[in-house]
Amino acid sequence: MIPKPLQLLVLVVTVTETVVLVSGIQCYNCDSKSHRNVCGADFKLTSSNTTFIVDDCHFCNKYHFSNDGVYIRNCTKKTPGTIQFKFGCEEAKVNRTTVETCSCSDNLCNGAIPRLAALPSVIIVCLSVFYSLEPNFKLRI
Structure with a gap:
């Protein structure tokens, strides 16, 4: 049986992801030729x-060209x-230049790579493993 706090966490993540899928996401729209100081590497x-x-x-x-x-x-x-689209990054040669193409489906995910982007997923996995190893653990909130 899944503990109540973990059930609540899974429910919150599921609802949040559903809202994003229904309403669409936000993306940055810029290029480094016009905005080199803010949109480049x-x-x-x-x-x-x-x-x-x-x-x-x-x-x-x-x-990235x-x-x-x-x-x-x-x-x-x-x-x-x-x-039909593949998320992630791929490189291809086009007219003697290498083009790296990255696609993603989270809000503002085409900006800089956040250092803590995977933190929510890591926390959920850790909690799942912890609760599966300690079935008699009582979490007091």
Whole structure:
């Protein structure tokens, strides 16, 4: 049996993810040619820079062109029908330049890579393992 605190945590995560899927996500929309100081390799935008944020996206993209060091971050809007898309990063050679393409489906995920992005998942896994190893443990909140 799953302890009540863990059930509550799983419910909160599930509801949060469902709301994001229904309403769409936010993505950064900028390029390092026009905004080199904030949108390049040294990414400096935050969620308070609303000029560079697009709402109601299906997923976010980040492209890096190795020949000139240009970064492009944008949004792919929701479209009717099913979109088959692979999330993560891939590299490809295009006209003698390497293009790294990254796609993701979390709010503002096409910015800088947050150091603690995986923390919620790590906490859930740790709690799950802990509770499965200690079935008689009582958590007092």
